[in-house]
Amino acid sequence: MKGYSFLSLARQALNRHQGWPVAWRTPELKKNYDVVIIGAGGHGLATAYYLAKNHQIKNIAVLEKGSLGGGNTGRNTQITRSNYFWPQSAAFFDHSLKLYEGLSRELNFNVMLSQRGLLTLAHSLHELEGIQRWANAIRINEIEAEILSPIEVKKLVPLIDIDCRFPVHGGFIQRRGGISRHDAVVWGYARAASAYGVDIIQQCEVTALNIQSGRVTGVQTTRGTIGADKISIAVAGHTTELARMADFRVPITSMPLQAMVSEPIKPCLHTVVMSPVIHMYVSQSDRGELVIGGGADLYNSYAQRGGIPLLQENIAAVLELFPAFTRLRLMRQWAGIVDITPDTSPVMGLTPLQNLYISGGWGTGGYKAIPAGGDTMAYTIVHDEAHPLIEDFGLARFETGALIDEGAASGVSH
Amino acid sequence: MTPSPTNRLTSGGRIDRTQPLSFRFNGKPLQGYSGDTIASALLANGIGTVNRSFKYHRPRGVMSAGVEETNALLTVSGGNGDIPVVRTTVRALVDGQLIKSPSGFPNVNFDLGRVLDFTHRFWAAGFYNKLFKWPSWRWYEGTVRRMAGLGKLPDGEDGNKYFHHNVHCDVLIVGAGPAGLAAALGCANSGARVLLVEQDHELGGSLLADGAQINAIDSDTWLSRTTSTLEDAANVTVMTSSTVSGYYDHNVLTITDRSTTGVVRFWKVRAKEVLLATGAFEQPLVFENNDRPGVMLANAAMTYVLRYAVKPAHVMVVATNNDTAYRVAFALHDNGVRVPAIVDSRENIAEEVSKEAGERGIPIMAGSVVLDTVGTKALTRVSVGRLSNDGRSTVDPTSVIACQGLAMSGGFNPNCSLYSQAGGSLRYDAQLACFVPDEEKACRQRVTVAGAANGKFSLADALTEGARAGSTVTGEAGFACSPAEVATSALGSYHLKAMRITPTGDTSRQWVDFAHDVTVADIELAVRENFVSVEHLKRYTTVGMAVDQGKTSNLNALTLLAELTDRSVEEVGTTTFRPPFMPVPMGAIAGPQHGDFYAPARLLPAHDWHVDHGAVFENYGPWKRPEYYATNGRDRETAIREEVLALRRSAGLFDGSPLGKIEITGPDAGEFLNRIYVNNALTLKPGRVRYGIMLSENGIVIDDGVFARLADDCYLVSTTTANADHITAWLEQWHQCEWPDLNLVISTVTSQWAVATLAGPNARTLLQEIESDIDFSVQALPHMTLTTGTFLGMHARVQRVSFSGEMSFEISVPALDGRQVMETLMNSGGDRITLIGIEALTILRTEKGYLHVGGDTDGMTNALDIGFGGIVARKKTDFVGKRSLLRGGDQRKDRRQFVGVEPLNDNEELESGAHFITSQREGRRSQGVVTSACFSPTLNRVIGLGLLEGGFARKGETVTVFDDGRTFDVRITDPTFYDPGGEKMNA
Numbered sequence A: 001m002k003g004y005s006f007l008s009l010a011r012q013a014l015n016r017h018q019g020w021p022v023a024w025r026t027p028e029l030k031k032n033y034d035v036v037i038i039g040a041g042g043h044g045l046a047t048a049y050y051l052a053k054n055h056q057i058k059n060i061a062v063l064e065k066g067s068l069g070g071g072n073t074g075r076n077t078q079i080t081r082s083n084y085f086w087p088q089s090a091a092f093f094d095h096s097l098k099l100y101e102g103l104s105r106e107l108n109f110n111v112m113l114s115q116r117g118l119l120t121l122a123h124s125l126h127e128l129e130g131i132q133r134w135a136n137a138i139r140i141n142e143i144e145a146e147i148l149s150p151i152e153v154k155k156l157v158p159l160i161d162i163d164c165r166f167p168v169h170g171g172f173i174q175r176r177g178g179i180s181r182h183d184a185v186v187w188g189y190a191r192a193a194s195a196y197g198v199d200i201i202q203q204c205e206v207t208a209l210n211i212q213s214g215r216v217t218g219v220q221t222t223r224g225t226i227g228a229d230k231i232s233i234a235v236a237g238h239t240t241e242l243a244r245m246a247d248f249r250v251p252i253t254s255m256p257l258q259a260m261v262s263e264p265i266k267p268c269l270h271t272v273v274m275s276p277v278i279h280m281y282v283s284q285s286d287r288g289e290l291v292i293g294g295g296a297d298l299y300n301s302y303a304q305r306g307g308i309p310l311l312q313e314n315i316a317a318v319l320e321l322f323p324a325f326t327r328l329r330l331m332r333q334w335a336g337i338v339d340i341t342p343d344t345s346p347v348m349g350l351t352p353l354q355n356l357y358i359s360g361g362w363g364t365g366g367y368k369a370i371p372a373g374g375d376t377m378a379y380t381i382v383h384d385e386a387h388p389l390i391e392d393f394g395l396a397r398f399e400t401g402a403l404i405d406e407g408a409a410s411g412v413s414h
Numbered sequence B: 001m002t003p004s005p006t007n008r009l010t011s012g013g014r015i016d017r018t019q020p021l022s023f024r025f026n027g028k029p030l031q032g033y034s035g036d037t038i039a040s041a042l043l044a045n046g047i048g049t050v051n052r053s054f055k056y057h058r059p060r061g062v063m064s065a066g067v068e069e070t071n072a073l074l075t076v077s078g079g080n081g082d083i084p085v086v087r088t089t090v091r092a093l094v095d096g097q098l099i100k101s102p103s104g105f106p107n108v109n110f111d112l113g114r115v116l117d118f119t120h121r122f123w124a125a126g127f128y129n130k131l132f133k134w135p136s137w138r139w140y141e142g143t144v145r146r147m148a149g150l151g152k153l154p155d156g157e158d159g160n161k162y163f164h165h166n167v168h169c170d171v172l173i174v175g176a177g178p179a180g181l182a183a184a185l186g187c188a189n190s191g192a193r194v195l196l197v198e199q200d201h202e203l204g205g206s207l208l209a210d211g212a213q214i215n216a217i218d219s220d221t222w223l224s225r226t227t228s229t230l231e232d233a234a235n236v237t238v239m240t241s242s243t244v245s246g247y248y249d250h251n252v253l254t255i256t257d258r259s260t261t262g263v264v265r266f267w268k269v270r271a272k273e274v275l276l277a278t279g280a281f282e283q284p285l286v287f288e289n290n291d292r293p294g295v296m297l298a299n300a301a302m303t304y305v306l307r308y309a310v311k312p313a314h315v316m317v318v319a320t321n322n323d324t325a326y327r328v329a330f331a332l333h334d335n336g337v338r339v340p341a342i343v344d345s346r347e348n349i350a351e352e353v354s355k356e357a358g359e360r361g362i363p364i365m366a367g368s369v370v371l372d373t374v375g376t377k378a379l380t381r382v383s384v385g386r387l388s389n390d391g392r393s394t395v396d397p398t399s400v401i402a403c404q405g406l407a408m409s410g411g412f413n414p415n416c417s418l419y420s421q422a423g424g425s426l427r428y429d430a431q432l433a434c435f436v437p438d439e440e441k442a443c444r445q446r447v448t449v450a451g452a453a454n455g456k457f458s459l460a461d462a463l464t465e466g467a468r469a470g471s472t473v474t475g476e477a478g479f480a481c482s483p484a485e486v487a488t489s490a491l492g493s494y495h496l497k498a499m500r501i502t503p504t505g506d507t508s509r510q511w512v513d514f515a516h517d518v519t520v521a522d523i524e525l526a527v528r529e530n531f532v533s534v535e536h537l538k539r540y541t542t543v544g545m546a547v548d549q550g551k552t553s554n555l556n557a558l559t560l561l562a563e564l565t566d567r568s569v570e571e572v573g574t575t576t577f578r579p580p581f582m583p584v585p586m587g588a589i590a591g592p593q594h595g596d597f598y599a600p601a602r603l604l605p606a607h608d609w610h611v612d613h614g615a616v617f618e619n620y621g622p623w624k625r626p627e628y629y630a631t632n633g634r635d636r637e638t639a640i641r642e643e644v645l646a647l648r649r650s651a652g653l654f655d656g657s658p659l660g661k662i663e664i665t666g667p668d669a670g671e672f673l674n675r676i677y678v679n680n681a682l683t684l685k686p687g688r689v690r691y692g693i694m695l696s697e698n699g700i701v702i703d704d705g706v707f708a709r710l711a712d713d714c715y716l717v718s719t720t721t722a723n724a725d726h727i728t729a730w731l732e733q734w735h736q737c738e739w740p741d742l743n744l745v746i747s748t749v750t751s752q753w754a755v756a757t758l759a760g761p762n763a764r765t766l767l768q769e770i771e772s773d774i775d776f777s778v779q780a781l782p783h784m785t786l787t788t789g790t791f792l793g794m795h796a797r798v799q800r801v802s803f804s805g806e807m808s809f810e811i812s813v814p815a816l817d818g819r820q821v822m823e824t825l826m827n828s829g830g831d832r833i834t835l836i837g838i839e840a841l842t843i844l845r846t847e848k849g850y851l852h853v854g855g856d857t858d859g860m861t862n863a864l865d866i867g868f869g870g871i872v873a874r875k876k877t878d879f880v881g882k883r884s885l886l887r888g889g890d891q892r893k894d895r896r897q898f899v900g901v902e903p904l905n906d907n908e909e910l911e912s913g914a915h916f917i918t919s920q921r922e923g924r925r926s927q928g929v930v931t932s933a934c935f936s937p938t939l940n941r942v943i944g945l946g947l948l949e950g951g952f953a954r955k956g957e958t959v960t961v962f963d964d965g966r967t968f969d970v971r972i973t974d975p976t977f978y979d980p981g982g983e984k985m986n987a
């Protein structure tokens, strides 16, 4: 992999950029692979990368029905944080955040991690207690969280109207939280994985799994049958579809989650602001657009588009907190299909079939999990045993009842 | 070249010369006329450079006369703050307006930022992905952020008013150009409800700058006649200055309506049939320095001359690959603009146009393309080269033509944004070299496309197709209608050559996307690096992602991508268009939903009465409820303590009206509730009340409250205030989706009833003093029973339930009588009754150890964790969540269970939100949380409730608590601190 650096850029600039190599190869599809990963979103690509890098697996393919990163990873609102309530989640997501913190250098690709701080607001005394409960949990998990008074909130984000319909009673901030650039994460992993020899095959949809006496042996695709020793599913909103092909059921429902951006303006918001109760979150991208999200459209769908009611609710919520934004214009609105589990935690690990692994149920918050998801799934695939960080996130919990409900603690989509 | 003082023509155009308007541009006073857009007024004053480009800070001038503008996006102050990114090409000029260029330091004419242009080689596509990794992005981010953004957040108050409207119609026609008008004419008087929506303030579209003949009259006259016909037709509603911005499922579209100054209306339209007559966007040509001020779209040049009576420049070269630009050249010429040449990439030019050019003495340079332009702030000359035989290069010699402007036409691309949003597919038409609606592939919505939006670029075709489509869709909507008669003799040839990109020159100076400063070289680089899917190309180079959403750049980018990757444009495909078509002010989307109207507060039936009694209100969900009563100048703490003590000593009156109340009626009401509640609902006798909990499928407690059997087939379910709506929906879901066979009706009656709760040892005595036919004695009305009767002459329902732990009567009367009940009770009770706010009640129930779902429970708390194990075990029949409670994980002894807590040290501040932690030795981790805590006035010490791992078996144990960095010890107790035997409650 040819390094990206100031020097190489300068050299190429003089050379009219003629000498840059491809970011990732367009390889010939082989007949067999050691590991086939279905879905070239952030999770699939990161898994491939860590398989190659940490476990020296050579012969890996990532199969993607569209173009890489075209799923939720390329549609999300880019929030990264590790302020989770339950210890298992905190350990996992903080591992992820730490990997993010070194990712630009690890991948030699600037993923623009901007740790500008993530502020969560409380709008009543009751919510303030909830926030205290949450912040204490985070601190016991040895992750930082700072409670802010309404005045401190106002100082940090002067545009917030703390006396709005539901006055701000306070909040808490995780300073290491923030945003990064989703496309860069996808491209960075794709480029690095490709350099390790991973074959990323785009426009290749998996249509069936080949199964022999309880173990998978390969996949059928729109480009033919491919043999594989091990297969891992990382298809987000289509997890139920893939599980159906493997003849088991996952307790996941798929629904559209919207996001939207305003026209770009000069920097005016320097923190990611989230209100679980008014149900909105907003940040300003490096390009200057306000990036806005809220709750999911509450109906099942595979159609990647959202409806008007949620758009209106979402914007009204943002404006209630930020009246200064009324004259800004909304430029684009879109949706991704999110895969939601009953306890809103992901499903990672082994499946009822031998040699078949799954990483899904990422729902509204799997972007921040990409590095750790890839790292732990790679381990899991190699050892045929869940990585210690994800032991509790297996499918089995829906049978045993050992759920990990983060929705209870955070209750917002992001 | 110094721009001439005025480029205004002395006659013609649709401006009103009797109404001059003054405005300022970057401080300089200028003049325009009513009917001008800001852009036309700037051009009339000879302003060339209006802005600087986004990335390289190059001087830019007006490039279009429509919504597709990429350059003249300026900051405009018109009495409502400085509004950024105003498309001045469509915004009407208003007297006194202040127009500013958002970029340019120190000013738009001399910008130090231009250094980025001189060093442009470093800033090729994706440069930031390759740089800024050391020491970290944080070091660079601030600088990069400051450079982005088109203008500042408006300051000051927003004076606009925003409204929402909803409307249904049979036929929605989007766009009132020739096709839309022809369609609307046909449906006038068909009886169908027709809505014709046009984003311009005038109807006409391209006819506003045309001059052709329709039905043997000039188009201006035809237009004004048509306009009045439509305005007179009772079944047609015409909306101007209104942009259809989104096309959603079920034929619902949104409109941003700016037809009233100071008001923005956001419409939702549900249409039976939609006809999109949204026109087409002219596409730029790509050659070196094609972005200089003075270079504009040909059609725009014609619009400025004919509609606004403005010469974009005195000498203009016209460059084209099709016939339509000839009409532009003629219009320019006929209005006094010298056209030194028409540069046409086609070798053979149709007789009908070349002849006319000859008559005007305009030379045609066939088989030639523009190579480059020269001029710093404005054009001084362009160089033109002949194409080689294969069209892949140019041959010498190069000619140089002096000029001040360049009008370019790369042909048209249908405006298919709404069609694509509707789910329609597009196909590439190689002949027209653009994307048109694919009629082979059915669209999921009731939508038809006509006119230029459907690739019919000549006036004649657009009129005919519009008329036909109008009658067809009206027919589809169920109304008889024949096509309007429209005919034109206008020149209709197009003859496009699929060539927009000059094959030679420095590609890093050939602009594809003016708004984002994306050049051909950027696209070449993306392809070299394998960003060859449309999505990757778009995101890597940011082509088409600016505020214009690629209206003039996507097609060229896709064409280039196809060429560079040896694919057809069809294979390359396009990206999906997303709403909105044009950006919509966020205020309009939210409409009046802000301030008091954002989640409008729900008020108690006796709200004003509470105000009079010193209530201090707080938000509890949507409700405003008395937090406490600040009578006699008491502070919050004193008030709350006194309220608690008063209730325990004598009696307290609490307004419980917001409590969720749902009536379930029907023969299967009991069976239904028996499946919903953990508790047995069937064994409950009429007149009896039971406390119950509801679970999710996962066994998690989602709500609690009492339910009463009013009659054999009628139950009254009480829910927590916060969950009232959610539980109603939840019950409906179970009834409608899972058990539709059960015969019952669910109705919310929360706001039908006012509820006054009188509790305390004196409650009964007090009630007995009041005129009523109800027997309040313990024999007649023991705890957990219900009766009805008259109370003060009102119809009343009295329930014996208690949240405070004292003897308690919940008196429900029709909501309108709410005030009277409170008032009479208070007056008759005198000193013996005290008003109780929510905070006092919270303490009372904490003392009693009653849990609050959502506070003392969380999304992990199941029925067993709150001590319902016995009830669950006894209930033989199935209920929602039962299966989950059978799982091992749900039955573990170390789950977080409901307990009481008290600090070992009396002075310790125990607060809700603190965590029980394990010792350092075990490795510190949370083993539960304190969910409620307070100082108990009754017990005179601090108490709390919590969820603790294995809590049931740990009563008496000492556990360490962590709160905000502090740790201290507490003792685990039974949750019931007050009257564990329940004698007081049952009295």
Ligand SMILES: Cc1cc2nc3c(=O)[nH]c(=O)nc-3n(C[C@H](O)[C@H](O)[C@H](O)COP(=O)(O)OP(=O)(O)OC[C@H]3O[C@@H](n4cnc5c(N)ncnc54)[C@H](O)[C@@H]3O)c2cc1C
Pocket (backbone or CB within 6 Å): A038, A039, A040, A041, A042, A043, A044, A063, A064, A065, A066, A067, A068, A069, A070, A071, A072, A073, A074, A075, A076, A077, A078, A079, A080, A204, A205, A206, A207, A234, A235, A236, A237, A238, A257, A258, A259, A293, A334, A335, A336, A337, A338, A359, A360, A362, A363, A364, A365, A366, A367, A368, A369, A413, A414
């Ligand atoms: C609007 C929105 C906002 C969000 N905001 C945030 C946020 O702020 N922070 C956060 O942490 N998370 C956020 N998320 C969630 C996050 O985007 C996802 O959880 C995450 O991207 C999932 O990554 P993935 O790799 O599992 O899935 P994806 O990126 O969706 O990748 C799955 C891939 O599988 C492919 N695929 C599907 N079926 C097949 C098949 N049969 N054969 C081959 N390929 C197939 C798909 O085409 C797709 O490319 C948001 C999501 C949305 C939609």
